[in-house]
Amino acid sequence: MSASSPSARNSLPPALREPVLVRAALIAVGLAFLALFVLVPVAAVFTQALEKGSLAYVRAVLQPEVRAAMWLTLLCAAVAVPLNVAFGVAAAWAIARYEFPGKQLLNALIDLPFSVSPVISGLSLSLLFGAQGIFGPWLGAHGLKVVFAVPGIVLATTFVTFPFVAKEVLPILQAQSRDQEEAALTLGARGWQMFLRVTLPRIKWAVLYGVILCNARAMGEFGAVSVVSGHIRGRTNTLPLQVEILYNEYDFAGAFAVASMLTLLALVTLAAKKLLALRAREVQP
Amino acid sequence: MKAADAAVRRLTRRRGILPGFRLTFGFTVLYLSLVVLLPLGALVLRSTQLSWTQFAAAVSGPRAMAAYRLSFFASLLGALINLVFGSVLAWVLTRYRFPGKALADALVDLPFALPTAVAGIALTAVYAENGVHVAFAPAGVVVALTFVGLPFVVRTLQPVLLDLDPAMEEAAAVLGAGRLRVLARVIAPAMLPTLLTGFALSFARALGEYGSVVFISGNMPLKTEIVPLLIFTRLEQYDVGGATAIAVVMLAGSFALLLGIHAIGMVGRRRPARSQVVA
Numbered sequence: 430m431s432a433s434s435p436s437a438r439n440s441l442p443p444a445l446r447e448p449v450l451v452r453a454a455l456i457a458v459g460l461a462f463l464a465l466f467v468l469v470p471v472a473a474v475f476t477q478a479l480e481k482g483s484l485a486y487v488r489a490v491l492q493p494e495v496r497a498a499m500w501l502t503l504l505c506a507a508v509a510v511p512l513n514v515a516f517g518v519a520a521a522w523a524i525a526r527y528e529f530p531g532k533q534l535l536n537a538l539i540d541l542p543f544s545v546s547p548v549i550s551g552l553s554l555s556l557l558f559g560a561q562g563i564f565g566p567w568l569g570a571h572g573l574k575v576v577f578a579v580p581g582i583v584l585a586t587t588f589v590t591f592p593f594v595a596k597e598v599l600p601i602l603q604a605q606s607r608d609q610e611e612a613a614l615t616l617g618a619r620g621w622q623m624f625l626r627v628t629l630p631r632i633k634w635a636v637l638y639g640v641i642l643c644n645a646r647a648m649g650e651f652g653a654v655s656v657v658s659g660h661i662r663g664r665t666n667t668l669p670l671q672v673e674i675l676y677n678e679y680d681f682a683g684a685f686a687v688a689s690m691l692t693l694l695a696l697v698t699l700a701a702k703k704l705l706a707l708r709a710r711e712v713q714p
Numbered sequence: 715m716k717a718a719d720a721a722v723r724r725l726t727r728r729r730g731i732l733p734g735f736r737l738t739f740g741f742t743v744l745y746l747s748l749v750v751l752l753p754l755g756a757l758v759l760r761s762t763q764l765s766w767t768q769f770a771a772a773v774s775g776p777r778a779m780a781a782y783r784l785s786f787f788a789s790l791l792g793a794l795i796n797l798v799f800g801s802v803l804a805w806v807l808t809r810y811r812f813p814g815k816a817l818a819d820a821l822v823d824l825p826f827a828l829p830t831a832v833a834g835i836a837l838t839a840v841y842a843e844n845g846v847h848v849a850f851a852p853a854g855v856v857v858a859l860t861f862v863g864l865p866f867v868v869r870t871l872q873p874v875l876l877d878l879d880p881a882m883e884e885a886a887a888v889l890g891a892g893r894l895r896v897l898a899r900v901i902a903p904a905m906l907p908t909l910l911t912g913f914a915l916s917f918a919r920a921l922g923e924y925g926s927v928v929f930i931s932g933n934m935p936l937k938t939e940i941v942p943l944l945i946f947t948r949l950e951q952y953d954v955g956g957a958t959a960i961a962v963v964m965l966a967g968s969f970a971l972l973l974g975i976h977a978i979g980m981v982g983r984r985r986p987a988r989s990q991v992v993a
Contacts, residue, residue, distance in 0.1 A: 445883050447893055456812050459803035466861050467824050470836035477839055516745045519738040527735050535742070541750055544968045546922030548942040549961045552949060553753035556760050561954060563756055587749055610732055620733035642826075649829025651925035656946060669831040669925070676835050676929065685839075688832040695827035699820050702827075 474692045477685035489686035497663045498671040498687075501579065505586040505654075505667060506647040512587055513643055514636060517594025522628070525602035526610075536599075542591040550588045551656025554581060577659030582667065585653040590646045594639030601635040602628075634709045638702070645698040649691060754965075761962040764955050772959035777935050778944060781960075784852060785941040789920035792859035796916045797909065800867030807868070808875040825864050830925025833861055838930045850932030855940060858926040863916030870912035871905065878904060907981055914975045918968060 447455070479486055489495070523529075524536060542550065556562050558575035568575060575581045609631075613623040629636075651669040658665045666674065668691055675684035761769070772778070806812075807819050825833065837858055842850070878901065886896045924942040931938040939947075941964050948957035 445880065445887060445893075445896075452810055455802055456806050456810060459799065459806040460814075460818060462799040462803060463818055463821055466857075466864055467821050470833065470840050470861070471824065471828070473840045474832060474836045477836075512745075516742065520742040520746075522734060523738040523742050526730065526732050527739070529735075529739070535746075538746060538750070541754070544918060544922075544972050545754070546924065546942045546945075546961075546964060546968070548924050548945050549757070549922075549965060550753070552945060552957055552961050553757040555949070556954070556958065557753050557756040563759075584749075588753065591749055607730065607732060611730070614731055614733070623732075624734070645827050649827075649832070651829060651831040652942065655924075656949065669829045672829075672831045672835065673929075681839075684835060688829075688835060691829045691832050695824060695829070695832075698827045699823055702823065703820055 471692060474685055474688050477681060478689040480685075481682045485682055486686050486689075489680075489683040490690065492683070494663045494666070495668075495671055495687055498666045498668045499690075501582065501665070502648050502667045502669075504579070505583050505650075506644050508583045509587040509590050509647045510640060510643050513590055514594050514640060516591070517596075517598050517639055518632070518636065520595045521598035521602045521632075524599060526607060539592050539595050542588055547589055547650065547652030548656055551585055551653040554584055554588070554653075554657050558584075576657050577661070578665060581657035582654050582665060585657050586647050586650055589650050589653050590643045593643035593646065594636060597635045597639035597642070598632050601632050605631055634705060638705050638709075641698055641701050641705070645695065648694060757958060757961060757965070760954070760958045764959060768955060769959050772948075772953075772956040773963050777939070778941075778960055780936045781939050781941045781944040784855060784937075784939065785921055788852060788855040788859050788940070789863075789917050791856050792863050792920045793913050793917035795856075795860045796863045796867045797913045800864065800912065800916075801871060801909065804868045804871035804875060808872055822865050822868050825861055830862065830923065831929070834858065834926040834929030837861060837926065841930070850930075850934075850938065852931075852938055854930040854932070855927055855938060858930050859920035859923060862923045862926055863920045866916040866919060867909075867912035870915060871908055874905060874908045907978055910978045911975060914971065914978065918971050918975065921964075921968060921971070 446452075478489075520535075520539060524532060555576045557564060558568060558581060559565050560569065560576070562576070564575075573580075575584070609627050610623055613627045618626065648667075649669055650667075651673075654667055655670060655673070658667070658670055660666060660670060660674065662674070668687055672684050672687050672691070675681075675687060764772070803818075803822070807815065807822075838854075841854065841857055882900050882904075883896050886900045887893075891899065922942060924940075924946070927940055928943055931940065931943075933939055933943055941960065945957045945961050945964070948954075948960065
């Protein structure tokens, strides 16, 4: 994914290079843009979080409500990520390895959650499972609660993270021919053996890549979750929602302390992405 | 023997010998239907229960019109800013060598990885407290939308810039074209579909954004209220019909945009319309 320049670029003849001043100016403009919109805000998260000292920071992070939000966030990811991995691999296999009518449509529909505003995803779920929703009366009669409860939050998370794994695995599987899999079958492998021994080793980096992106979004989702959460303290708040609550109560140090945890998660995600990209290049040059 | 051969050939022509079609296809369709199509279907169904006058009233009130206008123009401006500076950044990251380049390249992805709520409060802290009058104004909305769309132009351009054949530039240079002329006549035309795709992806992402905007905008009706926020507000006021109507209009808008992006990709032919990144 990263596009660091190959060494060939540095040996370009002078006619294909810009003057030094122009180059310096372009680098300055590009980096200033990046700093202004990305670096400075991220640095601000940490300075704001530590403004009242590290003791206040630790106290803010260990509040019972924050801990409850942390568990709920982990639960969301623990459900959404495996489900979307199973779906992503299955969908990629079906689309990459077979011809069937409606394949283009299926391919397009998988991307759908990316083009829907998170708020609309949340609204759709509450139209389905809310008190006045289609399944609302039935759920109510059976004492089940989806919207303004944990199941709704998990569902919203699953919806918004739906395409990640499929999108990463599909192009890899499409780029590989089916020869090796067919060879395994001819040699007497069963379907599962073929999948575990031949297919999986060749797509594992793509799956892992998808898992990392899917997980980051699952833990950070705000809009969709916000619509179906109901904001019940200590019960239906994920970490991003907890950030909003603390912020709206003018507990800025607390809000930024929680935000700093999510920022660390984002930075770890980026580092893991970078490592995986390097690794993938080593394995398949 | 011959009959068996023919049967095998027929089978392999249809599905190949690889197993698992029924299982994977069935699971894919079932899961897609349950998780994505069912909820969106409920949205469309609910909107059909509104009468035309109800629908029109919900969709075209002054507050809704102001929200469309703000969402459209703020997203457009954000995408334009990203188009200009994102192009510079992509160029610099693919063509030049400088200290900190790897870090800069990694930072480009941050708007994807950072939860939008965190981005929202961070941008507010930076741009509200330093005397810059951006927060609680339409300009704040533009700042937030620029942030969320930032990676799209850069990540769409990078692979194409890398693939660009230097021979074309060499030929132009040999024929006497200056660097500026090469840029305008050789590089820019080759990059045009990609630029458009990156711009449209950034614009589409900005239209639906909610989390980062609500903190910085102040959320004043008619002034700094974006469409997703209006949908949310209507829902919280128990005006489910109104929320649904506006959501359907917005959904139609995003699909039209998606088709547009796809069409650009078709024109660009060699490149798929999809960016190399995940939204």
